[in-house]
Amino acid sequence: MSTPDNSILGLKMPTDPRWVDIASVSLEEILTDHAFCEQKAATQSISLIQRYPDKIELVNALSPLVTEEWGHFRMVWAEMKKRGYTLGKQRKDDYVNLLLKYEPKNISANDKLLHKLMICALIEARSCERFKLLSENLKEEGLRKFYYKFMISEAGHYRLFIDLANSYYSVDHVREAWMQWLQIESKILDELSPRGDRMH
């Protein structure tokens, strides 16, 4: 699998280049934040299954994803222990909370699902971009390889959410929603100053 780049994932706004410099000197915080990003991804997929148990393709696609995301939490935790780091407290995730504010409210559960899937795809795409930066810029070779693997996974998860959306809605409808969400995300990223002690 080749290295995904921003244009493939469609993100409008590249990450501020200062981010990776700060991240590389805040490894314990970055790894803690990364571990909790994986936890939130697992929790988010569990919550989609709880909300849409009647959607068989969704339950089929997200059940193994939960196992994988939680496996990633454990991989990050194992890496932290190897380094003598401790798992810190989970921080408020401004990036995700801002995205959720744009979720349309007064629509049916069925229409809401499209937006929920777009938000999941977006978070995976942005994580993929950040992991790419870490995989290219961290000093330690071991960590660069570690983040290369995560980057590939996130690209796959982004695809999974887009494919799932395409299985429930028309391709045009999904493309239109995706374009809107890309705009929203780039606006949000522009408002947030880059903080190197967390993933987003």
Added chain:
Amino acid sequence: MSTPDNSILGLKMPTDPRWVDIASVSLEEILTDHAFCEQKAATQSISLIQRYPDKIELVNALSPLVTEEWGHFRMVWAEMKKRGYTLGKQRKDDYVNLLLKYEPKNISANDKLLHKLMICALIEARSCERFKLLSENLKEEGLRKFYYKFMISEAGHYRLFIDLANSYYSVDHVREAWMQWLQIESKILDELSPRGDRMH
């Protein structure tokens, strides 16, 4: 590993014998409810990790448990699909909600942990007892074996929560708390009429 019995797990009140008769004719509902019990167990362990990330033994013990509980969700879902059943909506869990009402409120986070671990151990013990009934009384041999395996797992999880409590508190303190919770649970079970369309 031998079959755990009620006296080993210490439960004060055996399940009403009518429960398994109703359960055996409501398999789709029982399996749906069982799937969501596994999901709640996974979610509950995730939430303990989020709340107590500084407790290394806890994170070490519960991280693999989340993987296992979620694996059980997937096993139940696979069994349902084999039978052409659909995953129904999650029901309100009166049993667990009643237990949570007895959680002491105005104590430190550290003291709360003991009670949270006792509640987890209790739910595992009761699930173990119910799975034992299913493994002995269901008509289909395949399902009896299916529930025998779950019964053994739940006994192991009950032990895990008790051991975790013993690693953070004195053995006497844990025993005293456990005895209190056994009394509470038997009172709750006495109040709830047995409903064969759900696990608890």
